Amino acid sequence: MSAIKSAIELAMERTKGLVMDDEERKSLALKETENKVKAVVKRYLEGIIERNGVDKEIARIKADEGLKKSILIDRLIDEFDINSNNDRLLKIFNAICEGLKEPFKYDMEIMQNKFLEETLKSKTVIREKVLNRLGEIGITGSGVEPNVQAWDEWNENVEETGRAFKDRIIEWKNRLNAAGSK
Numbered sequence: 001m002s003a004i005k006s007a008i009e010l011a012m013e014r015t016k017g018l019v020m021d022d023e024e025r026k027s028l029a030l031k032e033t034e035n036k037v038k039a040v041v042k043r044y045l046e047g048i049i050e051r052n053g054v055d056k057e058i059a060r061i062k063a064d065e066g067l068k069k070s071i072l073i074d075r076l077i078d079e080f081d082i083n084s085n086n087d088r089l090l091k092i093f094n095a096i097c098e099g100l101k102e103p104f105k106y107d108m109e110i111m112q113n114k115f116l117e118e119t120l121k122s123k124t125v126i127r128e129k130v131l132n133r134l135g136e137i138g139i140t141g142s143g144v145e146p147n148v149q150a151w152d153e154w155n156e157n158v159e160e161t162g163r164a165f166k167d168r169i170i171e172w173k174n175r176l177n178a179a180g181s182k
Helices: 007-014 022-045 050-062 065-079 087-098 100-134 152-180
Strands: none
Touching: 022 050, 022 065, 022 087, 050 087, 065 087, 065 152, 087 100, 100 152
16 A cells, blocks of 8 residues: 655655755845844834843844844834834934944934924924814813814824934935945
């Protein structure tokens, strides 16, 4: 009687002579590095690990430091969400900036400060508009404190500010990558 082969045995027979070339190995190594960095960022943003844990885990990844930093920056830019609290994200950006040349670090600090400044300024302006609109329909008084985040004007403004900030981060990243390749 002939033996029945398992799916694993059949797969092993079919792939017996296959070998990866150098380009496939590099591509696989890059993908593996990307996945490891993404996992570290995800654990940090979810609060599973802290900032120093990110440094330790990134250091353990066996890959070029420039590649890891580039992947980390790309991942952080992807994670930037204008409708969320980005404090943890900005802390990692600050950590990345510590190892950068002064102009790049300074640029990032300026962008962060402008984003926070614009958001606070917008909140004040929109708060006044909301209070005026509420006053027009008879809702007034010292106890009236509008929930600015619940109004469409706030969401539109935050999205616009966030897009501008994200675009500037991408420009910053491109300049950083160009400087790193020189």
